[in-house]
Amino acid sequence: MAKKALILVEGTRNTGLLYIQSTKYLGLHPIILSANPARYDYLAAEGNEAVHVDTDNLDALIRECSRLRATYDIAGITSSAESFYATVGKLCRHFDLPGPNPASIERCCDKFAQRQLLAGAGVPVPAYRVAANATDVESSAAEIGLPVILKPAVGSGSRGVRLCRNIDELAEQTTYLLGGKHIWRSSPRILVEEFAQGPYYSVDIMGNEVIGVAAADFGRPPHFVFRECTYPALLTDDEHQRIADVSLSCLPALSLGWGPTNIELRWTKCGPTVIEVNPRLAGSPNPEMVQLAYGVDLVTEHIKLVIGDEWNLSRRHSHTATVQCLLPDRDGTLDWIDGDSLAAAIPGVTQVKLFVKPETPIVRRGDYTDKIGHIIAASPTRAQTAAILQRAVDLINWSITPFPTAGEREQYAAPYLPD
Numbered sequence: 169m170a171k172k173a174l175i176l177v178e179g180t181r182n183t184g185l186l187y188i189q190s191t192k193y194l195g196l197h198p199i200i201l202s203a204n205p206a207r208y209d210y211l212a213a214e215g216n217e218a219v220h221v222d223t224d225n226l227d228a229l230i231r232e233c234s235r236l237r238a239t240y241d242i243a244g245i246t247s248s249a250e251s252f253y254a255t256v257g258k259l260c261r262h263f264d265l266p267g268p269n270p271a272s273i274e275r276c277c278d279k280f281a282q283r284q285l286l287a288g289a290g291v292p293v294p295a296y297r298v299a300a301n302a303t304d305v306e307s308s309a310a311e312i313g314l315p316v317i318l319k320p321a322v323g324s325g326s327r328g329v330r331l332c333r334n335i336d337e338l339a340e341q342t343t344y345l346l347g348g349k350h351i352w353r354s355s356p357r358i359l360v361e362e363f364a365q366g367p368y369y370s371v372d373i374m375g376n377e378v379i380g381v382a383a384a385d386f387g388r389p390p391h392f393v394f395r396e397c398t399y400p401a402l403l404t405d406d407e408h409q410r411i412a413d414v415s416l417s418c419l420p421a422l423s424l425g426w427g428p429t430n431i432e433l434r435w436t437k438c439g440p441t442v443i444e445v446n447p448r449l450a451g452s453p454n455p456e457m458v459q460l461a462y463g464v465d466l467v468t469e470h471i472k473l474v475i476g477d478e479w480n481l482s483r484r485h486s487h488t489a490t491v492q493c494l495l496p497d498r499d500g501t502l503d504w505i506d507g508d509s510l511a512a513a514i515p516g517v518t519q520v521k522l523f524v525k526p527e528t529p530i531v532r533r534g535d536y537t538d539k540i541g542h543i544i545a546a547s548p549t550r551a552q553t554a555a556i557l558q559r560a561v562d563l564i565n566w567s568i569t570p571f572p573t574a575g576e577r578e579q580y581a582a583p584y585l586p587d
């Protein structure tokens with residue numbers, strides 16, 4: 169009998185590995201299709217099967233999956249990467265496998281189209297405009313009123329997202345987005361949005377069911393780099409219900425509801441306001457934290473759905489899990505970083521990850537790549553988790569020597585390619 173395999177189209181820095189591990193846990197053989205398998209260090213390290221293919225080309229992907237079908241029983245196709253999730257939907261349709269609706273995913277990934285659909289359905293969203301040039305940005309900001317958020321209409325990881333508090337910041341960010349530093353995959357479109365002020369919440373939905381709600385905060389403005397995130401968010405029953413209701417109202421508005429959806433909100437003076445609907449699982453470490461807090465393994469349950477099995481979303485416990493991100497306070501060369509082993513040895517610390525090695529240049533871009541590591545702690549109570557995490561964080565130290573010349577900073581701050 170042919171071996172059962174799960175095809176993963178590309179991946180993400182951390183969640184991709186979770187998908188591989190869950191695939192194996194379910195007794196399936198993972199096969200990764202990638203335009204550049206070398207970009208995932210976890211592929212070589214674990215001896216996983218990777219096939220080199222142009223993942224931007226649907227026909228090439230169909231050919232490759234057809235070829236693999238000669239050897240394997242393909243149980244399902246999925247991805248942890250948002251930019252390939254619509255393609256996954258098309259592949260699933262082609263091979264008659266369970267999968268997301270590709271048209272819904274495509275619409276949802278366009279933040280302007282998403283805003284229009286949500287606003288049209290009466291879901292609370294910040295005021296928004298779309299702009300293609302500096303003049304449009306200025307007039308949109310004038311209509312909405314400062315402060316505003318500027319962000320690319322398509323993107324993830326907070327890349328290019330910035331709070332603009334005055335005209336100078338607005339001009340600076342417009343130049344950044346349109347002046348060649350930001351890489352656009354299609355013609356530039358900038359969203360200009362009202363700054364929805366208030367606490368931030370992230371909601372994990374599977375199908376039509378809210379599984380978890382986290383509260384998070386960010387490093388220093390004008391950027392939005394996650395600093396800390398806790399499951400479950402501290403909410404009254406009524407607040408939880410209002411967040412769940414607004415979140416679930418996004419699904420019919422966007423024709424979503426198959427598999428995982430992650431919704432980001434802020435609780436403004438008008439109540440829960442939707443910042444973004446992501447038509448996929450939240451990125452790592454959220455799935456790990458959902459497992460610690462509620463005992464539900466979202467990645468494994470997603471794969472069960474993908475291969476046509478029944479998922480089990482029942483909560484097994486109610487703990488508090490918090491991640492603290494390690495954010496550098498300056499640019500320069502990382503001389504050393506230590507304390508990770510000591511921190512990891514503290515009971516209740518479940519994960520200590522460092523993403524950088526000594527001698528690495530650190531250039532903060534104001535997005536998710538600024539994180540140099542994170543620590544996760546979990547325990548049955550909120551107070552205990554906070555105390556464990558504080559002990560662990562206090563053990564991690566590092567030193568960064570500023571770059572000697574501005575030129576050196578520029579050299580490392582060269583534009584980077586999207587995932």
Ligand SMILES: Nc1ncnc2c1ncn2[C@@H]1O[C@H](COP(=O)(O)OP(=O)(O)OP(=O)(O)O)[C@@H](O)[C@H]1O
Nearest residue numbers: 294317323324325326327329361362363364392444
């Ligand atoms: N209009 C807004 N009002 C308030 N905060 C906002 C607004 N737009 C974006 N943000 C903040 O910026 C962060 C990143 O924005 P957004 O989610 O749109 O970008 P992204 O690139 O899709 O990021 P991610 O992949 O993390 O979801 C949000 O988590 C939110 O905290």
